[in-house]
Every structure is written in C-alpha cells, then in structure tokens.
Amino acid sequence: MIVADKKPIEEIIEEVKNNEKILILGCNECVTVCEAGGKKEVGVLASALRMYFLNQSKEVKIDEITLERQCDHEYLEEIRDVMDQYDAVVSIACGVGVQFMAEKYHSTPIYPGVDTCFLGVTEERGLWTERCQACGHCILASTGGICPIARCAKRVLNGPCGGSAKGKCEIDKEIDCAWQLIIDRLEALDRLDEYEALCPLKDWSTDRAGGPRKVVREDVQQ
C-alpha cells in the first residue's frame, strides 16, 4: 500500500487559515490502513481546525467527508454536487488523490493534509516500512524476493556495499542490510549460487529516468 504520515497541524493551518468554508476529505484505502487519512483522521483534523478557528474567534465552516477512493473518477464525482459549498479542500488521501481532486475541481484549491512517504507494509500497528520503489521492472525473481532498490540505502544491485556490519546497514544500525537479508534468504532457498552471478546493469528508463510514466492496457480499454 501507499504509506503516508500526518502533516503537522501548523502546516495545515498555514494552508487554510484564510478560508471560510473548508472540506476535509478522507480516503478509505491505503491511508486509512496507515492511520493517516481515513474517516477517523478526518474527524480528528476537523476538530483540531475548529478549535484553532474558535480560538481565533473566526467563524469557519468545516465539513467532513471520506470517499471510498480519491484516485478514481467515480468516487470523486460523488461530491460534485456539494463542491460549490467550499472555498478549499484539505485532502488527506495520498498525493495521487490530492492531484486527481485538483484536476477534477479546477477552480477550488486542494491542499495536502498528509505527507506521502512510500510503498510499504504494516509491520505492526504504528510501524510501517518501505518495500518497493515502483522502479517499473521488477527484479525480485533474482534477489530472493527482497528488493535492493527499495531496501538498500545505496540501491546496490551487486551487494553488499562493504559497509554492512553484523547484518545492519552502515547508514543506520536500526536498519537491516538488504543484502544480508538477500543472502540469508537465498541460503534458506538453497540458491546461494545465484548470489555469485553478477546482476545485469539496471535499465532505469522504466523508472523516473523516462519521465512521468503510464501503463497502457489496450485489452481492458473500452
């Protein structure tokens, strides 16, 4: 899933302090799971903003809506009828949701309410960690199912870099060295011989090197 983290309330206040009719818009998917932008967080943010404006003796209307998703037309259409009631929206979906809202509702400012961080997993409640950088050409088949692009600080494809100590990454003793994980895993799979093979040069043109990306699937287009 896409992992996001709440923005500091001061930053959000700075974004919307001059507005009078604000919609806080949540999303029911990834950001709900990582407890940054779901219905519950919409409520918390709305209360915090109400409190702020009350202290400023300003009358500001703050409404709460949480959509199923903010990255599909059909869900964003659900609020078309009410959009003219607001002079600003704080979207606490990921950056994708914020942008799709902005594309759809061209004349309303849409502010981000979360910091979108990475593609990752819930290791335990309150701890999310990165797994994938969406490089556009997955090499997990040859690295024991552990991604050196997302999990090695240096994105070394023929690792380890030489800095790993006791299985930890040289940049942070709290972080596992991705290459130690890969070696351990290949060993468990009895495929350590694959570690000896040199990984071919990575073609980054499927990554950001090729500019903004798109996936076109004619077979499912209507």
Added chain:
Amino acid sequence: MQLKRKFEKGEFAILAEIEPPKGVEISTMVSNATRVKGDVDAFVVPEMSNAVMRMSSLGGAMILQGKGMETVVQFNCRDRNRIALQADLLAAYACGITNVMAVKGEDPSFGDHHQARSVYDIDLVDLLQVVGGLQKGKDMAGIELSGSPEFLVGSTVDAGAMGKSPELVLEEMNKKMEAGTQFFITPPIFDLSAIEPFTKRVHLQQVNIIPTVLLLKSLGMARYMARNVDHIYIPDDLIRRIQKSPEKVRECVLIAAEMVNTLKAEGFSGVLLSTIGWEHKLPEILDKI
C-alpha cells in the same frame, strides 16, 4: 606507470593518501606530496571521503599529475550517473592519470551535506565493468571511442574487517576481480591477526592486496577507534604501548612504520599510508621503512 611496473615485477609498492583541499588553496596538498614524491610510488587521492564535500579526486589528481607525480584517482557511484562517470574516466586518462579505483562512497548522512540526494545509477561492480568496456574501446551504449584508455584498476576489499565473514569478503573480491580489478586496498590494519582469516584463503602472489596503514595521532584516537569503530581491530597491547610512551606522536609514527615493514615481510604487494590530515608526517614514517 610506476605502480603498474612494481606490481608486475612483484616489488613492494608504497602508496600514500593525499586529500585535496576543501577550497582552492592547493599549496599544502602540493607541498606535502612533493616532499615525499621520491619515496612514494603513487598518491591515492580520495574522492570526498566520508561524504564531506571538497575538491574532487579527479581535480586533485590532475594537479599532482601535472607536477610530475603519479596518482590513483577514485570514482564512486554516489555522485555521478553512468554518463558522467564515463566522461570523467576519459578525462582522467587523457590528463595522464593511469590508475583508477572504484570506491563505494559513503552515504551523504555521514558527511556535511545531509540533504544531498545520491545517484546510484549503477553500482560499484558495474563501474568496474564500465572501465573494462572503455578499455576495449566502447562506451556503455556500445558506441566506439576515438582512442581508448588503459588503466590499472583497483578497488577496496574488506579484508581484516572485524565481524565480516571471510568467505563473503572473498566472494565480493572475486566478483570485483571478474569485473577487472587488479589491486585491492583493505581497511586499516593494526595487527596481522585481523587479516589472517582472509590471507589464509588467498595467494598473496596471485592478487595485489594493499593493506592500509593508518597513522594514529594520539592515545585518544587509538582508544576511540578501538571502542567505536566496529570493523577495526586495535590490540590492547598497542594502546598500552602508546600510553606508556613519553613521546606519543613519535611512538605512533614508529608503530605505522613497523606495520609497513611487517606487511612487507608478510608478502603483501604494498601498503597505503593514510595520515588523514597529517600528511606532513609522511616523511617521518617513510624514513623508518
């Protein structure tokens, strides 16, 4: 060329590290190197060690090379993509630098520009192969070069690093050798016992292993490293020796010189003297070798 010749003849090579300045004031760098140039086969010019921004290795090496001193230029994959790496390799060779090392490059969080974004378009083993490719007359896109370089190629090996399995170190070294590496520099060695698990597994006659001999500058530095630098082993006896000595700096110089002589007797291909900022002490060490 001197370095290559020494390796070929199996003679003991002396390398010394010379850091380029943080700034454009090059006179200290030049005079430190000039003072010992007769006793040093080549100067290794680090590429921004510990990710601290300073003059590039290529710049420093070109300056020394221009004054008739042989150098080893370093490249890492942190700051340049494949286009810039190839371009600067060509520049290095055309400026007379015939020795090149591929090094890992620390993460920017170690240095003085924490907010920098690293490149890592290719990795170190790729870089070694790229050098090989250029030497064969083609760039990474397969396009023919007009005139190709001919480098002596080096890299690092974690031999003697504490807490690393010697098998794994060997595996990494083999990968680099396959990619064309002709000499390897190790982390600082203060006691032969640290590197023995590694040397037992290689033939020192068949691969050029160059241990680093680091000049300790004080008792404090020795203690600090022994305690806090995980992968470096400094025996207690050595620390006691510095402690007992009335002239600690001289003792440290002596320790470095003795280490060089021990490594030479052991059959290593050479040493790299590293004095991190105390390059003016190089003549004293070299005197005792």
